[in-house]
Amino acid sequence: MNVEILVLTNGSTSLEWTMRSLDNQTVKRPVRVMKDMQVIDAMRAFISECETDYFVKVDDDFHLHPYAIEFLEWLLDLIPQSSLYVCNLWEPWARRFRRGIKVYQLEDLKNIPLRAKPGTGRIDRNYLNDLVEQNKKVVIDHSTVGIHSLREEEDRKKYTKLWGRRWRGSSWMKGTPIREKFTQEQQYNMLEEIPYHNTKSRFGDFIEQKHMPKTIKANMDNRTPWVMHLWKDFKRVQKSIATLDFSDLKIDISTVSGKQASRLWFKCLQSSAEISKVMEMLAGADVVLEIGLGWGATHFLLSKVAHEVISIDKKFSNLVLCSYIMKKVHKLDNSQFVTGDSTDVKTVEAVKKILGDRQLDAVYIDANHRYEYVMKDHDLYAPLVRDGGMVFFHDYVHEPGVHKAVDEIEKSHRDMRVIVGKGKLGTAWYVK
Numbered sequence: 009m010n011v012e013i014l015v016l017t018n019g020s021t022s023l024e025w026t027m028r029s030l031d032n033q034t035v036k037r038p039v040r041v042m043k044d045m046q047v048i049d050a051m052r053a054f055i056s057e058c059e060t061d062y063f064v065k066v067d068d069d070f071h072l073h074p075y076a077i078e079f080l081e082w083l084l085d086l087i088p089q090s091s092l093y094v095c096n097l098w099e100p101w102a103r104r105f106r107r108g109i110k111v112y113q114l115e116d117l118k119n120i121p122l123r124a125k126p127g128t129g130r131i132d133r134n135y136l137n138d139l140v141e142q143n144k145k146v147v148i149d150h151s152t153v154g155i156h157s158l159r160e161e162e163d164r165k166k167y168t169k170l171w172g173r174r175w176r177g178s179s180w181m182k183g184t185p186i187r188e189k190f191t192q193e194q195q196y197n198m199l200e201e202i203p204y205h206n207t208k209s210r211f212g213d214f215i216e217q218k219h220m221p222k223t224i225k226a227n228m229d230n231r232t233p234w235v236m237h238l239w240k241d242f243k244r245v246q247k248s249i250a251t252l253d254f255s256d257l258k259i260d261i262s263t264v265s266g267k268q269a270s271r272l273w274f275k276c277l278q279s280s281a282e283i284s285k286v287m288e289m290l291a292g293a294d295v296v297l298e299i300g301l302g303w304g305a306t307h308f309l310l311s312k313v314a315h316e317v318i319s320i321d322k323k324f325s326n327l328v329l330c331s332y333i334m335k336k337v338h339k340l341d342n343s344q345f346v347t348g349d350s351t352d353v354k355t356v357e358a359v360k361k362i363l364g365d366r367q368l369d370a371v372y373i374d375a376n377h378r379y380e381y382v383m384k385d386h387d388l389y390a391p392l393v394r395d396g397g398m399v400f401f402h403d404y405v406h407e408p409g410v411h412k413a414v415d416e417i418e419k420s421h422r423d424m425r426v427i428v429g430k431g432k433l434g435t436a437w438y439v440k
C-alpha cells in the first residue's frame with residue numbers, strides 16, 4: 009500500500025534534516041510541505057488533495073530512518089483496513105520513546121470532522137477519541153521508526169507561539185525534561201543507532217488505557233500486536249553474524265557477508281559447527297518444519313538449503329519480524345509461518361493444511377525445552393515426517409528437559425545420534 013507524505017512546518021531549522029531523511033527513504037513517495045498553517049487547516053487542505061488511501065504526517069522535527077516509510081507501508085499491508093496507525097520516535101534529548109508518527113486513512117478523515125483542541129490547533133487526541141467512539145480500528149505499534157529531535161530554542165519559541173501557547177510554564181515543556189542537547193546533525197546521525205526498544209513498555213500496557221480497548225482487541229484478534237523492532241542493535245547483530253561459520257555449508261553465503269550481514273537483523277541462537285552439520289544433512293530437502301522460530305536465524309539457513317520451510321512460534325512478533333526480513337530484505341518467498349502453541353491441535357491442523365498431501369522431510373524441535381513439551385512436540389509432529397526423513401532435537405546437551413525426552417524417545421529409535429559443536433548445545437537426531 010503506497011502512501012503520500014504530508015510535512016508540516018513553521019519554518020523550523022530542523023526542516024532541512026527532516027527533508028534529508030525523506031530524501032533518503034528506500035521507497036520514494038510524493039511529499040507535500042505545508043508551511044505556517046494550523047494543523048487542522050493544513051490537514052483539511054491536504055485531505056482534499058491527497059490521492060492515496062493513506063498518508064503519513066511528518067512534523068519538521070522528525071528525522072526518519074531510511075526504512076521508515078517502507079516499514080509503515082508494510083504495516084498497512086500486514087494489518088489492513090485500520091483508521092490510524094501510530095509508531096514510535098526516539099527522543100535522544102529526553103532519552104525516551106514517544107508515540108509520534110501517524111498514518112491516517114483518508115476515507116475516515118473525510119467522514120469524521122476534525123476538531124482542534126482550543127488554543128493549540130492540535131487534532132490528534134480528539135480524532136483518536138472519535139475513532140474509538142465509532143468503533144474504528146487503531147493500531148499502535150511500538151516500532152521506533154525515527155527520531156523526534158529537539159529544536160533550537162528560537163524555533164521552539166516560535167513553534168509554541170504559533171500554537172497560541174505561552175512559552176513559560178507550558179505543560180508541553182514541563183513534561184519534557186531536556187537531559188542533553190544535541191545539534192540537528194548529531195540527532196540525524198543517531199538514526200542508525202536508535203536504541204533497542206524497551207521491551208517492558210509493550211503494547212499490552214496501552215490496552216489498559218481508557219481510549220484504546222475495543223479497537224485493539226477487535227483489530228488483532230486478541231494477540232499482542234507488538235509487531236516488531238525494526239532496528240535492533242546493529243553492532244550486536246553484526247557481531248553474531250561474524251562468528252557464524254558458513255564455510256562448510258553447501259549454500260550460497262554471499263547474502264550473509266559484508267554489508268548484507270547488518271541487514272540480517274537476527275541474533276543467531278546457534279552454535280555454528282552444529283548448525284552447519286544440520287544444514288548439510290538437510291541440503292536439498294523439499295519441506296522442513298521448525299518448531300520454535302526464535303528470531304529466525306535457523307529459519308533463514310533452512311530456507312537456503314530446503315525448498316520450503318515452515319516455522320511455528322507462539323510469539324506473533326517473532327513471526328512478523330522474520331517474515332518481514334525474509335520477504336523484504338532477502339527477497340525469499342519459500343517461508344511459511346504458523347502462530348500458536350505447538351502443542352495445540354489447532355497448530356498441528358494449520359501445519360497439516362499447509363502440507364496438504366505432502367510429508368515432511370524433517371522436523372527440527374526447538375521450542376519449549378521442558379520434558380512434557382518436547383515429548384508432545386515429538387508425538388504430534390514426528391508422524392508428519394516421511395519414512396527415511398529426519399527428526400532433530402536442539403539443545404540436547406544443556407537442557408535437562410530435552411535430554412530426558414530424547415533419552416526416552418531413544419528407546420524406540422535406537423539410531424539416535426548427537427552432534428555437539430563448540431557451544432555444546434547439542435543436537436540429537438534420528439532417521440525415521
Ligand SMILES: C[S@@+](CC[C@H](N)C(=O)[O-])C[C@H]1O[C@@H](n2cnc3c(N)ncnc32)[C@H](O)[C@@H]1O
Nearest residue numbers: 300301302305306321322323349350374375376
Ligand atoms: C530457542 S528459541 C528458538 C530458536 C530458533 N530455533 C533458532 O535456532 O534460531 C525458542 C522459541 O520457541 C518459542 N516457543 C516456546 N514454547 C513454544 C510453544 N509451546 N509453541 C510454540 N512456540 C514456542 C519461543 O517463543 C521461542 O521463540
